Amino acid sequence: MKLYNTLSRQLEELKPYDKTVGMYVCGVTVYDNSHIGHARTVIVFDTLRRYLLSKGYRVVFVQNFTDVDDKIINRAKAEGKKAEEISEKYIDIYFRDFGGLNVMQADRHPKATEHINEMIQLIDGLIKKGHAYLTLNGVYFRVKSFPGYGKLSRKPVEELESGARIEVDPTKEDPLDFALWKFYSEDPIWASPWGKGRPGWHIECSAMSLKYLGDTFEIHGGGHDLVFPHHENEIAQSESYTGKQFAKIWIHSGMVTINSQKMSKSLGNIVTIEQALKSWGMNPLRLYCLSVHYAKPLDYTDELLKESVQRWRQIETCAYEMRFATGSGGEVDAVRKLCDESMKAFEAAMDDDMNTSLALTGFLRLVTKLNQYAGADKLTKEMADAAMPAVNKIMDIFGLKTIEAGEKERKEIEEMVAERNKLRAEKKFKEADEIRKKLLDRSVELLDHRGRTMWVKRERPE
Secondary structure (H helix, E strand, C coil), rough: EEEEECCCEEECCCHEEEEHEEEEEECCCCCCCEEEEHHHHHHHHHHHHHHHHHHCCCCEEEEECCCCCCHHHHHHHHHHCCCCHHHHHHHHHHHHHHHHCCCCCCCCCCCCHHHHHHHHHHHHHHHHCCCCCCCEEEECCCHHCCCCCCCCCCCHHHHHHCCCCCCCCHHHHHHHHEEEEECCCCCCCCCCCCCCCEECCHHHHHHHHHHHCCCEEEEEEEEEHHHHHHHHHHHHHHHHHHHHCCEEEEEEEEEEECCCEEECCCCCCEEEEHHHHHHHHHHHHHHHHHCCCCCCCCECCCCHHHHHHHHHHHHHHHHHHHHHCCCCCCCCHHHHHHHHHHHHHHHHHHHHHCCHHHHHHHHEEEEEEEHHHHHHHCCCCCHHHHHHHHHHHHHHHCCCCCCCCCCCHHHHHHHHHHHHHHHHHHCCCHHHHHHHHHHCCEEEEEEEECCCEEEEEECCCC
């Protein structure tokens, strides 16, 4: 598998030692609801993880929570609460939202506040090696001590010095130096060898990734907006501390935009995951997030989301048609050949920098062909059994799943379908249609075939 490495600006083959892939993805700052921009990044890396697992890799996936930050503290003050109450609330909401998007939980979800000792140890090591220094306001990283600074963002130091987001502090040796530890007197604060305070943002991810994945690991990821300063600074402090390469491949997902503007809380143009799930549903949202190459920007429009709903309808119908197929024989060899070709094309697209757009197009061709067999009453159980492994595998990698009726509901649906069939046989079409309408109210759609009726439990947003 080849992936585009932001660091080298080229496609690089993933070559993990002993088939183990360490992957660290920067998580959210938990002071507010997550939005669809966060969802895209998380779904991209969830899909990469699922694909690597399907290829037999062992994946150690770490995604942190930034639960100490000025935004959290300000929110707590505004609501008259403690900072940890705010962060705990939004961590709970995070798991609810991403569970609703069928995202696998990370192997570890470390919190910054639980790794203060690791950060202090890292900062202490940087001071001793001459890469950090103490001021009246805290401890800063000495950027000029790391010759490779700027290698990720490809920005010359002169340009960085005049750039935004550089902390203004007259006690710093250089305007470019960034905070590792800041002194504060108000809670939340922690004791350190240099004085009470709080860690800088960048040191958190270095400390947690080094602890759980070691000095060097395969993949570090996040949104494109993290390239500078966050990931640039992570590289500088981590490699200065260990003397080794930090992450081998850096992957950055493109931003979600609304009217070509980045979706962000500061601009007030966000669509929360909760809102998006209510409007569109889980499977269409995942298809939307994977509909263009992960590195490109993606506009949040009704048109694109309606396309994703239609795509899901096709996949959903195919999954149920295969489940309810009957009979033997048919074009079994043709279906096996089609599935083999589809799986090869799917893997070729995914191996080429995770081209989910191309992989999805190929998958939909397979789905369309199977639906055509079903629509012509030519899909036998034997053909469905031949196709199911490929369809299920691709659905699982994309994180798609049909909405399942519970045992009690399934029994009720089947009784209603049988009653409708009986009424139709008796030519009581009005009464039969009433049952169809009642089932539609329960998001159950009927598909009539020669001599039988099958049903589909549709995913419907609220």
